[in-house]
Amino acid sequence: MRRIDTWSRGRWRTIVAGAFGLIASIAVADLPERESREHLRVCADANNLPFTNRQGEGFENRIAEMIAAELDVPLRYVHAPQVMGFIRNTLDARLCDLVMGVAAGYEFVQNTLPYYRSVYSLVVPKGSDLEATHLEAATLEGKQIGVIFETPPTVPLRRAGAHLQSYALQTDTRVRTPARDAVEDVAKGVTDGAVIWGPLAGYYAARQNPPLAVVPLVDDTSQARLIYAITMGVRHGEPQWRDWLNDFIRRRQADIDALLVDYHVPLLDEHGRLMSPAATSGEARRD
Template sequence: MTRNICSIATLCLPTLLWSATAGAASLGVQNAEPAPSASTSLAPPSDPNALRICASKNQPPLSMADETGLENKIAVVVAETMKRKPQFVWTDRPAIYVVRDLLDKKLCDVVIGLDTGDPRVASSKPYYRAGYVFVTRADRGLDIKSWNDARLKSLGHLAVAFGSPGEVLMKDMGLYENNMNYLYSLVNFRSARNQYTQIDPSRMVQEVATGSADIAVAFAPDVARYVKSSTTALRVESIADDAAKSNGEKVPQQFDQSVGVRRDDTALLAQIDAALTTAKPKIDAILEAEGVPLLSLAH
């Protein structure tokens, strides 16, 4: 959920045609975090028959107030598998803040969709693996699958999420400066310096569909829904996990996803792990219906 660059997770996939640090999956810019807002939901009373789920109202397509987000659906399946009632605890803030503002304050108990091993939490065993993708118009005939493809340097506008591995690589390759004004135009030139600023994933897909961008670089779960519903045929290529900066530093492109709980909540973590095993077929079905290509788990 916090494609919490992994805000995110981004949000990590074989060649398909679809009709918040550099090592994090999710989208996010965390230069300065605002103080907790009064718009954060009050915690529901403790109920052993409920699973309190930390969630953002405004992180489409992963988490939304109407509970139709990808991670909202997965959370419901996990809760029901545990024989508990899913109980969302909402914040108006982006998902990058739910750990600090909700989970750490014990206003809720689980966060869906964190990178496995996120140091802020105890993470469950991974329940799926996803990666970054290149999105282009199908009629362009582009089959770019790696950051090592020389054709990237000959393209025009590249739409890429701020704070993502793609932005890191564009800067290292000398491609960012020529795209900077374009990228900031997608957020109405709002500065990322002192506030969370991110390009809407649906906007990134639209830019490609209309031809305003030659290619978009995005975490597959962040854009799968919009690519699938596009009236313009789009091509999606999983990005090979072979990207590195010019100094040889690896820039990961694929990430396992987990459920996060507070680091001392070992009993709940064990229950979550058991539920994920039982619920795997239902979770896979949700991901496939969304159009998210799945990778083999690394762990």
């Protein structure tokens, strides 16, 4: 009788312990992957303003700080130049858990919802007769226009008869900043204008003396892809982490928009329409 009672008690303990273990494992499985992390690890370029730098001065630095604050964990960076192999050598190598500033549809990461949309823009001196919102403008013919090598505006600018001044696409940002060089050449009169990615155009144009005009190319019909939706990238196989970030983006979209306006980023809504700064203070856009 004692042996049966002992077995029964022991068996009951095993069953109860197993049940609690099953419940605990289900609870852990239901938590986002981020719950087990002690800090937020972000892969970023250490010299890539207005996006990121080692001093944390870029707008992607600021957004990462917002995420870490909501997670209530310290923010850690893995710095590497954003050149070929960046994702493979950082995120895929599990050195970090998040990459900011990834174009929607980039297959090497799992994309979140877009947290902003922008467009290639024309940078010219204020009052210039080149202030056109498309790349078919007759005023471009014969003008010296700066462009980053092999970016989407290159072909339509050639068709428009512009003389192109090319700047490197792939470069070590510790040594060169081609977009800044292109904008500074406009300010110096070396070129008549430059067509570069909107966030770069807005940021560097505002830092010239006097500031340059930035004209978003929202009316372009050249078939070049000039508008991009920008997401955050996480590893494939981490859907709960992605879903948490999607919720963060939805809840904090107005704050993100206001921050981007501070950095002079030309913002578009989901329909490709230019957003006014006033629109970012409320229901700016939702997916």
